[in-house]
Amino acid sequence: MVTMRDVAQRAGVSIATVSFLLNDTKPVTAATRARxxxxMLELGYRRNVVARALASKRTRIIAMAYPALEHKFGMSTAEFFTSAAEAARGQDYHLVLWPVGNDGVELRELLGQGLVDGVVLMEVQLDDPRIDVLRQAATPFALIGRTTNLDGLAHVDIDFDTTVENAVKHLYDLGHRELALISGDLNDPRFHEYGPWVRTEQAYRRVVASYGLPEVVVPCSDTTQAGKAAAERVLADHPETTAILVLNEYAALGVVSGLRRAGHDIPSDYSVLALLMVPETAAMTDPELTMMRTPGPELGQLGTEALLLQLDGNAPPPPQLVPAKLLPGATVAGPRARRPKAGAGRRGERKARS
Structure with missing residues (x-):
C-alpha cells in the first residue's frame, strides 16, 4: 500500500508538505505541487477524500441545484452543467448535480448532511424559497438566474431585454410587421413565477410596443406537442402573422412541425426564430432553425466562479447579464405577401394574451 511517506520520498519533500497539499491546510508552490x-501518479497513490475534508473542514465539492421534476433537461441545460463542472475542476473542486425540487424541502435535507461547500442555484423563480433555505443553513451560494429582490445575492443571468430587442429588430429590419411570441404558459403552477418566462414576455411586450407593432402572445408549455398546438392557434387566430418567436426549445421544434404539417413553407410563408436554443437542437429541424444562441457556457462558468470566490473568502464579482446572440439558420427570411383567406381576420383582442 502506497503511503504519504512513499510520495514524499519520491517527490523529495517532507511528509508534512504532502499533507499540506492533500488536506489543503497550507499553500505550496506550484513547482512543489507539480512534483x-x-x-502520486507514478506510485498510484489515491487521495483519502474523507480525511482531507475532516482536516480542512471543506469537502471541495459544490452542488448545482436543478429542479429536474419541474424543468426538463435539454441540450441547453447540459451546457450549463458542463461549463460549471469545468470551472470547478479548474479550481480543484468537484461539481455534483442535485435534482431537487423548487420548494426547498429536499435541498434543506441535503444541506443538513454537510455534503458540499456551496451551491449554484439554477432555474430561479422570482420568489424562490430555496434562497431562504440556503441562508438559514449559512451555505455559500450563487444564482444562475434572478429573483425579484436581489439584495446581497451573487448572480448571473441571461440578458432577456437585449436578447428580445435584438430578435425583434432582426425581424423588423427584414420587413416583418406582424409578429407573434409563443411564450411559456405562466398559468402552469410550475412556472407562474419562473424568471426567464416572465422576463421574456415582459421584454417582448415592451419592445413590440416601442415599434408600434401589435402584441400577440400565445402561451405554450414546454413540450413539442404543445408547440404544434400553439402553431395551430397562431394559424387560426392570427393568420396575418408573418414571423413567430418561440421561447422554449422543445416547443420550437413543435412549431416548425406544426406549420409544415399544415402545408406551410418555412420561411416563405412564416419565419420562425427560436429565442433560446443551442446549435444541436436547431439542427433537428428541416430547415435548420434560426436562433438566439443560449449563453449557457458563459453563464455556467460565471455562476460557478462567483461561488468559488466566496468559498475562498473573497467578495463575489458584480452581477453579470449575458445576452443570447443571433445565429442564422434557414427559418427566417423577409415576409412574402400572402393572399388572405376569405373571412380571415384578427380574432379577439390583440393586446390581450391569446
Missing part, C-alpha cells in the same frame, strides 16, 4: 502530484 507531488507527479509522484
Amino acid at each position: 507531488i502530484e507527479q509522484a
Whole structure:
C-alpha cells in the first residue's frame, strides 16, 4: 500500500508538505505541487477524500441545484452543467448535480448532511424559497438566474431585454410587421413565477410596443406537442402573422412541425426564430432553425466562479447579464405577401394574451 511517506520520498519533500497539499491546510508552490502530484501518479497513490475534508473542514465539492421534476433537461441545460463542472475542476473542486425540487424541502435535507461547500442555484423563480433555505443553513451560494429582490445575492443571468430587442429588430429590419411570441404558459403552477418566462414576455411586450407593432402572445408549455398546438392557434387566430418567436426549445421544434404539417413553407410563408436554443437542437429541424444562441457556457462558468470566490473568502464579482446572440439558420427570411383567406381576420383582442 502506497503511503504519504512513499510520495514524499519520491517527490523529495517532507511528509508534512504532502499533507499540506492533500488536506489543503497550507499553500505550496506550484513547482512543489507539480512534483507531488507527479509522484502520486507514478506510485498510484489515491487521495483519502474523507480525511482531507475532516482536516480542512471543506469537502471541495459544490452542488448545482436543478429542479429536474419541474424543468426538463435539454441540450441547453447540459451546457450549463458542463461549463460549471469545468470551472470547478479548474479550481480543484468537484461539481455534483442535485435534482431537487423548487420548494426547498429536499435541498434543506441535503444541506443538513454537510455534503458540499456551496451551491449554484439554477432555474430561479422570482420568489424562490430555496434562497431562504440556503441562508438559514449559512451555505455559500450563487444564482444562475434572478429573483425579484436581489439584495446581497451573487448572480448571473441571461440578458432577456437585449436578447428580445435584438430578435425583434432582426425581424423588423427584414420587413416583418406582424409578429407573434409563443411564450411559456405562466398559468402552469410550475412556472407562474419562473424568471426567464416572465422576463421574456415582459421584454417582448415592451419592445413590440416601442415599434408600434401589435402584441400577440400565445402561451405554450414546454413540450413539442404543445408547440404544434400553439402553431395551430397562431394559424387560426392570427393568420396575418408573418414571423413567430418561440421561447422554449422543445416547443420550437413543435412549431416548425406544426406549420409544415399544415402545408406551410418555412420561411416563405412564416419565419420562425427560436429565442433560446443551442446549435444541436436547431439542427433537428428541416430547415435548420434560426436562433438566439443560449449563453449557457458563459453563464455556467460565471455562476460557478462567483461561488468559488466566496468559498475562498473573497467578495463575489458584480452581477453579470449575458445576452443570447443571433445565429442564422434557414427559418427566417423577409415576409412574402400572402393572399388572405376569405373571412380571415384578427380574432379577439390583440393586446390581450391569446
